[in-house]
Amino acid sequence: MIRLHHVAQTRSFRVLWMLEELGLEFELVPHSFFDRSLREPAYLALSPAGRVPALEIDGRCLSESGAILQYLAETRGALTGTAGERPDWLEWLHYAETVGSHVANLTQHHIILRDPSMRSPTVMRLEAKRLEKALEGVERRMAGDWLLASGFSAADIAVSYGALIGQRFTALDRLPRVAGWLERIAARPAFRRAAARDGAAAIYTQAFYPPPEETPHA
Numbered sequence: 001m002i003r004l005h006h007v008a009q010t011r012s013f014r015v016l017w018m019l020e021e022l023g024l025e026f027e028l029v030p031h032s033f034f035d036r037s038l039r040e041p042a043y044l045a046l047s048p049a050g051r052v053p054a055l056e057i058d059g060r061c062l063s064e065s066g067a068i069l070q071y072l073a074e075t076r077g078a079l080t081g082t083a084g085e086r087p088d089w090l091e092w093l094h095y096a097e098t099v100g101s102h103v104a105n106l107t108q109h110h111i112i113l114r115d116p117s118m119r120s121p122t123v124m125r126l127e128a129k130r131l132e133k134a135l136e137g138v139e140r141r142m143a144g145d146w147l148l149a150s151g152f153s154a155a156d157i158a159v160s161y162g163a164l165i166g167q168r169f170t171a172l173d174r175l176p177r178v179a180g181w182l183e184r185i186a187a188r189p190a191f192r193r194a195a196a197r198d199g200a201a202a203i204y205t206q207a208f209y210p211p212p213e214e215t216p217h218a
């Protein structure tokens with residue numbers, strides 16, 4: 001049995017959605033960021049840094065979402081794009097972390113650091129801009145309806161997760177192709193099934209987290 005260790009709204013959603021796209025049966029094991037369970041020795045045996053996702057599959061456990069998407073696509077023979085598209089497919093799978101790193105930094109400053117004195121308004125503004133720049137790269141390079149010309153692939157899952165969460169930190173007004181892509185994604189039956197299994201929102205509870213205003217110099 002495939003078993004996915006998951007926290008709602010996190011990168012493990014990529015894997016949840018991929019499993020739904022592939023039509024695989026799996027057990028979903030929900031975890032929380034707020035009860036220290038990801039730091040228990042039993043969980044650290046599954047995920048060395050105590051993070052989600054962790055996917056128990058084929059007699060072992062994988063804990064990098066990009067590697068998991070690639071492994072699932074390659075071993076289950078689906079959502080890989082064509083052979084000729086392989087360099088682009090790999091590039092997008094990893095570009096997901098260019099987007100994801102800004103989302104993670106913004107999440108730290110807007111949400112995880114609860115005491116405002118620990119937050120950096122400069123980092124919040126800078127990271128929102130850098131996220132927008134990373135999404136502009138998607139806007140410019142999308143092949144058509146999806147990232148690859150041959151159609152929907154695991155690359156769309158990897159990158160769009162960052163854009164879906166990222167739009168809570170940077171508006172997509174100037175990125176119409178990205179906005180249209182997210183609408184197509186939201187209409188996919190497997191995405192809807194994954195969203196229904198994701199769990200209650202405990203991290204992102206606001207639709208938008210605006211960057212702090214710049215304080216005018218006196």
Ligand SMILES: N[C@@H](CCC(=O)N[C@@H](CS)C(=O)NCC(=O)O)C(=O)O
Nearest residue numbers: 010011050051052053063064065066
């Ligand atoms: N590179 C890893 C990053 C995994 C990761 O940082 N996951 C976050 C959720 S998005 C996590 O589990 N954070 C919990 C923590 O840092 O304690 C991946 O893509 O799977």
